Amino acid sequence: MISLAMPRPSAPKSESTRALILASALAAFRERGFERVTMREVAASAGVALGAAYYYFDSKDALVTAFYEQAQAEILPALDRTLAQSRSLEQRIRAIIQHKLDYFAPNRRLMAALSSHIDPQNPLSPFSADTSRIREQDIACFARAVSDSGVKLPPSTLPYLPRLLWLYQMGLMLFWVYDRSPNQQLTTLLFDKTLRMILITLKLASLPIMRPLHRHAGDLLHAIYDADPNANFDQAPL
Amino acid sequence: MISLAMPRPSAPKSESTRALILASALAAFRERGFERVTMREVAASAGVALGAAYYYFDSKDALVTAFYEQAQAEILPALDRTLAQSRSLEQRIRAIIQHKLDYFAPNRRLMAALSSHIDPQNPLSPFSADTSRIREQDIACFARAVSDSGVKLPPSTLPYLPRLLWLYQMGLMLFWVYDRSPNQQLTTLLFDKTLRMILITLKLASLPIMRPLHRHAGDLLHAIYDADPNANFDQAPL
DNA sequence: GTCTATATGGAGATAGAC
DNA sequence: GTCTATCTCCATATAGAC
Numbered sequence: 001m002i003s004l005a006m007p008r009p010s011a012p013k014s015e016s017t018r019a020l021i022l023a024s025a026l027a028a029f030r031e032r033g034f035e036r037v038t039m040r041e042v043a044a045s046a047g048v049a050l051g052a053a054y055y056y057f058d059s060k061d062a063l064v065t066a067f068y069e070q071a072q073a074e075i076l077p078a079l080d081r082t083l084a085q086s087r088s089l090e091q092r093i094r095a096i097i098q099h100k101l102d103y104f105a106p107n108r109r110l111m112a113a114l115s116s117h118i119d120p121q122n123p124l125s126p127f128s129a130d131t132s133r134i135r136e137q138d139i140a141c142f143a144r145a146v147s148d149s150g151v152k153l154p155p156s157t158l159p160y161l162p163r164l165l166w167l168y169q170m171g172l173m174l175f176w177v178y179d180r181s182p183n184q185q186l187t188t189l190l191f192d193k194t195l196r197m198i199l200i201t202l203k204l205a206s207l208p209i210m211r212p213l214h215r216h217a218g219d220l221l222h223a224i225y226d227a228d229p230n231a232n233f234d235q236a237p238l
Numbered sequence: 239m240i241s242l243a244m245p246r247p248s249a250p251k252s253e254s255t256r257a258l259i260l261a262s263a264l265a266a267f268r269e270r271g272f273e274r275v276t277m278r279e280v281a282a283s284a285g286v287a288l289g290a291a292y293y294y295f296d297s298k299d300a301l302v303t304a305f306y307e308q309a310q311a312e313i314l315p316a317l318d319r320t321l322a323q324s325r326s327l328e329q330r331i332r333a334i335i336q337h338k339l340d341y342f343a344p345n346r347r348l349m350a351a352l353s354s355h356i357d358p359q360n361p362l363s364p365f366s367a368d369t370s371r372i373r374e375q376d377i378a379c380f381a382r383a384v385s386d387s388g389v390k391l392p393p394s395t396l397p398y399l400p401r402l403l404w405l406y407q408m409g410l411m412l413f414w415v416y417d418r419s420p421n422q423q424l425t426t427l428l429f430d431k432t433l434r435m436i437l438i439t440l441k442l443a444s445l446p447i448m449r450p451l452h453r454h455a456g457d458l459l460h461a462i463y464d465a466d467p468n469a470n471f472d473q474a475p476l
Numbered sequence: 477g478t479c480t481a482t483a484t485g486g487a488g489a490t491a492g493a494c
Numbered sequence: 495g496t497c498t499a500t501c502t503c504c505a506t507a508t509a510g511a512c
Contacts (some may be wrong), residue, residue: 014496033476038486049498054488056496069431109476116354119416178357180472186462193458197451204447219429224424234418238271238347252478276504292506294478325494 006193019045034113061124071132075103087210090199092145097169111177121237124171131173143203152206156218160225169205256294259284263301272351300360302351310372313341321382328437330383335407349415359475364408377404395404396457398463
């Protein structure tokens with residue numbers, strides 16, 4: 001036994017410095033936009049040297065990831081409460097996504113930085129292995145929203161519904177980030193209309209005429225999500 | 239009359255230099271990946287000074303745009319021929335998209351650079367005003383594929399079908415760019431399955447039960463695509 | 477108009493002080 | 495472990511030669 005060296009998971013030693021740097025950065029980003037803010041300014045406004053900022057955050061983008069993680073931690077409990085009030089699937093999904101839009105609204109411009117990394121090999125990507133914890137938590141929310149909601153889907157597609165809803169959320173937020181309409185009203189409309197259409201489609205899905213669609217969807221989803229991870233996928237950085 | 243100063247639309251003066259720089263850049267990108275290649279290397283391998291490269295191309299990204307424009311010019315005639323052989327809607331769409339995938343395959347990694355600009359305000363974005371000419375040409379292809387194909391859709395949604403198909407194509411290519419499966423076989427499957435599903439859905443669309451979907455879709459599409467451009471949209475750079 | 481030489485400013489890396 | 499000072503490399507800008 002080397003030592004009992006993990007009594008406090010995150011020693012408050014200088015956790016405060018980290019928090020200070022992050023807070024300064026977010027304030028600057030909100031005020032002047034992510035692109036225009038330099039790491040030098042972040043460090044200066046936090047009262048530390050440039051190297052200190054890089055000691056706590058590997059890159060400028062890492063600040064965004066930290067914000068994203070912090071946000072997730074703050075949002076989850078609220079979603080738990082909302083889901084507990086067991087309402088309809090539509091109301092549950094609406095509540096989940098709307099809560100996130102509201103939460104992120106003050107930092108909407110900052111989210112643009114997040115959305116520029118789509119490559120799953122990029123650690124900052126919402127699809128990367130590094131962000132899988134956040135992603136899984138998020139998908140779990142949709143899984144709870146689906147459970148005991150009475151959705152009727154064949155077993156070949158039902159298991160993928162939470163992941164598809166998560167993907168829907170990501171697409172919606174991507175639109176929102178770049179939505180310049182007054183008060184992002186286009187996003188509101190897109191959200192409302194597409195969600196209604198999804199719910200209608202889920203109801204129609206049990207009709208016999210939809211059978212061929214299910215077959216194709218099931219095949220595709222299985223191949224994409226349950227692909228053998230040992231298949232020789234290319235690990236080169238593009 | 240100042241002068242007859244436009245006899246040759248693009249004087250071959252040193253159009254060749256431009257072509258040389260572009261070719262050198264593309265070769266380097268193919269070989270070592272867009273990110274790892276510096277403008278210095280591009281200039282050096284073309285045998286010109288750094289400034290010369292910037293004289294012809296405003297930025298490193300502009301090289302990608304130039305490639306994209308060149309590609310579009312080379313692809314269009316081929317698509318014209320394909321569409322003239324008036325086949326079914328499915329075969330037409332399949333031919334259009336497959337031709338692009340084949341054409342871009344050698345430069346697939348380069349396309350990743352294109353896809354990192356989603357912001358419509360970014361000149362390099364496929365959704366920007368600057369790339370509207372390419373975009374419109376591309377959408378026109380899908381419009382021709384739809385025309386006289388016998389698709390039955392209500393007048394509230396039919397006019398948007400070409401644009402939706404274009405969007406479908408963009409999404410598919412985004413997936414393709416980051417698809418590390420052997421020979422991008424996952425993309426092939428995604429393409430095949432989703433296209434079949436789209437065609438089935440278009441056939442089912444005339445059923446009366448689909449009426450509520452059409453209403454929502456029509457409202458949404460009208461708001462998104464036919465929005466008053468004079469509405470006070472935010473022009474700030476995020 | 478074409479192009480070279482040189483300058484600027486920022487992201488990220490690192491050596492070592494404490 | 496925490497942080498400062500300094501360094502490298504690059505995209506991009508610009509002055510001016512031809």
